[in-house]
Amino acid sequence: MNKRRFATHFIAATCLTLSASAFAGGDHAHDHGAGTQAAEETAIGEPGRASKVTRTIKVSMSDKMRFEPASIQVKQGETVRFVVRNAGQIKHEMNLGTEKELLEHLEVMKKFPNMEHDEPNKVTIAPGQQGEIVWQFTKAGTVNFACLVPGHYEAGMKGKVQVSKK
Template sequence: MKHNILRNTAFAALAALATAGASAAGNHAGGHGHGHAEAAIGQPGVAAKATRTINVDMTDGMRFTPADIKVKQGETVRFVVKNSGQLKHELVLGTEKELKEHYEAMKKNPEMEHADPNMVTLAAGKSGEIVWQFTKAGKVDFACLQPGHYDAGMKGAVTVANKTAAAK
């Protein structure tokens, strides 16, 4: 019960942050903050449609390997993420603005539990995955939002090549 209350509180806090961000950006504040966020970075992918797998390692050196990833617009990628450290780490896909806002919320509520399709949180030695379709060309950031990790440089980026440029 306590876990569910924490999770619901976390979702409410994240929804409020996303809605506030959408309102500040001049978008409608219809309570669909995550929809706007996902539209900017892509959408959850279907595992059966993944065209390739990218292994990502997270370490207590506060780094992702690789930290720079290149994909094509429209591509569905399966990220197999491994925490090879002793601390809890996570990989969260988002815009730089969204990641910073979420990180500030995490610093205030370090035990906040959350689970969204654009993220995976892993205990030491564990592995997990994210399946994501990159629908827009540009840059999609990712980071570990555990308190202190983002500030220590635990971040990276996915460069999404334009569909027409990628075909050349």
């Protein structure tokens, strides 16, 4: 019984640590008013404001373990609304991040496959449903996206956003 209690506390502490580090890293959602941009910006940009959206991009996810489109072009500074539709029969998600962030989160998802996401750079979508991500791409370069439901990334469910300089 003591081993079980220790394991439960260890798992809870690990989850809290991961949650705290994600929160501290700027992966939490709220409206960004003037003066908060620097505090919220990450390596891939920052949560966008709906009022600043300059373009809507439709993304479809399928049980073929693919995103359509899998390659997206945006301009630095652009705020994009991704309307993400799950055209499949199983749950899928879209996560924006660096390759390193996505691979780290993939390992967590393997341990906690039913994890719910509340970060502005992630959306989990049930079959036949759709969701949105509003994101501002503040830095030129490559932003990766992927489905991190266990087995989906490994099957090739990933893509890239190429962010060109202003």
